[in-house]
Amino acid sequence: APAAIEAAVAEALNSFGRIDVLVNNAGYAAGGFVEEVPMEEWRRQMETNFFGLVAVTKAVLPQMRERRSGLIINIGSVSGLAAFPGYAPYAASKFAVEGFSESLRHEMSPFGVRVVIIEPGAYRTAIWSKGLSQISAADGSPYRARLDAVLRYSRKTADTAPDPQEVAELIGRIAQMRSPRLRYVVGRGSRLLTGGKSLLPWRWFERIVARALR
Known part of the structure; x- marks a missing residue:
């Protein structure tokens, strides 16, 4: 709530x-196939993961701008670079x-405020278990088989994901940097995923994703 943030x-x-x-x-992860996700869930997802982030950032910007110093680290995701079915x-x-x-980085650079995005892949946190527990398809859904495949893949990935301490340590290192870059992709297979999307023809990349989710 805005009052709580202030x-x-x-x-x-x-x-x-x-x-x-x-x-x-x-943040948390909402999922389901687009046709079947209620609009309230879309709004709740954006309210938490995006509008909340914007509101907290706006609350700290004035004093950072006035001091001409500060660092804002936004925790994004590889899902903000490469989107998968079932998690729109x-x-x-x-x-x-x-x-x-x-x-924001363009806007704050003249005022000495640094803005960084960290884009983690899957890590062993509660975000996936919370999100997965709320995703289901109705009986008779045309998306049931594909959603089940997505959930199987997600559970397997979550079960073998590395310790999130890796991300915490990266945040600590960035806080010590004088001139951090904009993006930091981190996590097992994350650079391969984002590099594949940027380098391969979309049709090839699409086939790789489909094959992984069979």
């Missing part, structure tokens, strides 16, 4: 006098974070 930022400023680093990490709400929210972060 109160939290005001309390931090009163206690410490400044906010040097903001890490926007709140989540991917849409993370694609939005990408565009927002690019614009």
Whole structure:
């Protein structure tokens, strides 16, 4: 809620006098095939993963701009670079974070405020288990078989995912950098995925994804 955000930022400023680093990490993964995801769920996904991130960022920007110093790290996802079937709400929210972060970086660069996006692949966190538990297709759904395949793949990926400490350590390193770059793709297979999408013809990439989800 806007009031809660303003109160939290005001309390931090009163206690410490400044906010040097903001890490926007709140989020969850909503899924399902587009036709079957209720509009309320689309709005809830965007409200948490995107509008909440924008609101918290706006609350800290004035004091960072005035001091001409600060670092904003937005936790995106490889799903904000390469979208998979069954996770359109989540991917849409993370694609939005990408565009927002690019614009913000351009806007704040003259004021000495650095903006970074970290794009993790799958890590062993609660985000997937929470999201997966809420995804289901109705009996008789034309998407049932494909959604089941997506969920099997997601569970397997979550079960073998690495420790998220890797991402925490990256955040720590970025906080020490004078001139961090805009994007940091991190996680098992993440660079291969994003590189494949950018280098391969779309038809080839599409076939690879379809084969992985059989």
